[in-house]
Amino acid sequence: MIPQYASALLISDLHLTPSMPLTAQRFFDFCEKEAPKVEAVFILGDLFEYWVGDDAAASSPFQQEVQRAIANLSTKVKTYYLHGNRDFLIGKSFIKKTGMTLLSDPCTVQIASEKWVLAHGDALCTADIAYQAFRSWVRKPWIQKIFLGLPLNWRKGIAQHLRSNSHNQYQTQQRSTSHQVKMDVTQQACADVMKDHSGNRLIHGHTHLPAHHEESMGTQSWQRWVLSDWDLDHPESLPPRASALFIDNAGARYLDLIKS
Numbered sequence: 001m002i003p004q005y006a007s008a009l010l011i012s013d014l015h016l017t018p019s020m021p022l023t024a025q026r027f028f029d030f031c032e033k034e035a036p037k038v039e040a041v042f043i044l045g046d047l048f049e050y051w052v053g054d055d056a057a058a059s060s061p062f063q064q065e066v067q068r069a070i071a072n073l074s075t076k077v078k079t080y081y082l083h084g085n086r087d088f089l090i091g092k093s094f095i096k097k098t099g100m101t102l103l104s105d106p107c108t109v110q111i112a113s114e115k116w117v118l119a120h121g122d123a124l125c126t127a128d129i130a131y132q133a134f135r136s137w138v139r140k141p142w143i144q145k146i147f148l149g150l151p152l153n154w155r156k157g158i159a160q161h162l163r164s165n166s167h168n169q170y171q172t173q174q175r176s177t178s179h180q181v182k183m184d185v186t187q188q189a190c191a192d193v194m195k196d197h198s199g200n201r202l203i204h205g206h207t208h209l210p211a212h213h214e215e216s217m218g219t220q221s222w223q224r225w226v227l228s229d230w231d232l233d234h235p236e237s238l239p240p241r242a243s244a245l246f247i248d249n250a251g252a253r254y255l256d257l258i259k260s
């Protein structure tokens with residue numbers, strides 16, 4: 001059965017980490033202030049900058065604090081989460097402790113009498129063939145089982161290595177147009193997902209390109225709402241940003257969490 005709500009807030013790509021305290025604080029405030037006003041809150045992946053296993057959270061005061069904030073929110077409203085490309089190893093234990101419900105990516109929900117298809121967005125970036133190959137490996141249960149069986153220090157080392165590699169690649173490629181195309185979702189992937197789910201409203205994050213698009217391909221047409229990433233900790237290089245998509249009977253609109 002498809003979950004149904006009269007109102008909802010959707011967020012993604014907070015990339016929470018102890019080294020970004022202002023961003024984390026805005027999330028804690030969001031859990032207290034904005035989030036309890038709706039019926040359901042959806043976190044569409046990359047809540048954390050990285051995740052190397054639920055057992056690591058037990059020894060991290062920061063992850064415990066995030067866990068408590070979500071658990072507290074879950075006593076007030078229904079909370080949902082789906083995996084991002086950075087925190088796809090979030091497991092049953094953490095999900096249970098936060099009181100969230102895990103959704104598959106993509107999935108369908110009904111908010112304010114409209115059907116919405118929800119996704120993180122990385123699986124829609126089908127022009128990035130190398131990433132899709134990497135993704136298909138790291139999402140295999142047996143690979144994850146081997147990784148999670150490694151000592152925690154090794155896992156942290158591997159995560160650090162992957163992050164610095166992707167950071168270096170980003171630094172050298174971000175100015176090229178071909179790279180920008182590669183890092184965005186493709187129309188074909190969106191069309192396929194909308195067809196599979198018989199939907200015409202898509203919400204995803206991941207690309208950090210928040211915007212509302214009206215798109216079509218052949219006889220198909222759909223709305224695509226892209227969620228913003230959050231970053232209040234690097235004002236010297238990037239303007240502070242944090243927003244949520246708010247949906248109720250009046251439709252969908254972005255809620256700017258910096259100004260409010």
Ligand code: MN
Nearest residue numbers: 046084085206
């Ligand atoms: Mn992502």
